Amino acid sequence: MxxxxxxxxxxxxxxxxxxxxxxxxxxxxGDKVVIKVDGKFYKELPLNVDTTLVIETANGGTNTLVIENGHADVIDATCPDKICVDQKHIENNGETIICLPNKVLIEVQSGNENPIDSIAN
Ligand SMILES: [Zn+2]
Missing domain, CATH: 1.20.5 (Single alpha-helices involved in coiled-coils or other helix-helix interfaces)
Incomplete structure (x- = not known):
């Protein structure tokens, strides 16, 4: 007993x-940044680690991504329109920075998906 x-x-x-x-x-x-180039997975980075990454694109260009204070921002790019550089930084699940000329997609993904958040968005 x-x-x-x-x-x-x-x-x-x-x-x-x-x-x-x-x-x-x-x-x-926690949250991470997933980078795709030309529709293919390129790299995944945690949002809580400050870093700078030069993304090399399929057309020979580059996009410079900076992760700082929990958000990601493109600070420089070889594309002609610079729309990706002008876009404000991303930090919330589902937010994206897209560079059409360089075919770069940067998306914030949450480590722990919350279905209620997805519906609210
Ligand atoms: Zn661009």
């Missing part, structure tokens, strides 16, 4: 610890 109680407490504790680990792991899996 007593042995069973200890066993049960052990299992409950284990479940608690495992859930805690899972919840924390999910939290750390």
């Amino acid at each position: 007593k042995k069973n109680d200890i066993f049960l407490i052990g299992i409950i504790l284990m479940i608690a610890v495992v859930s805690f680990i899972i919840i924390n792991a999910t939290k750390q899996d």
Whole structure:
């Protein structure tokens, strides 16, 4: 009887610890930026790490992407219209920066999808 109680407490504790680990792991899996060039996957970067990436496009051009303070922005590009540079920075799930001449698509994707958010958008 007593042995069973200890066993049960052990299992409950284990479940608690495992859930805690899972919840924390999910939290750390935050927002990310997915970059596509010419319709193909190019690179994926976390939004919480400041970095600069020069995206090399299929037509020999480049788009310079900066990730800073949790948002992503194109600061320079070889395209003639510079619409991607003029676009404001993106940080929320589903927001995109598109460079049509260079065929570059930069999209924010959430690590933990929230269906209610998707409906609200
Ligand atoms: Zn552009």
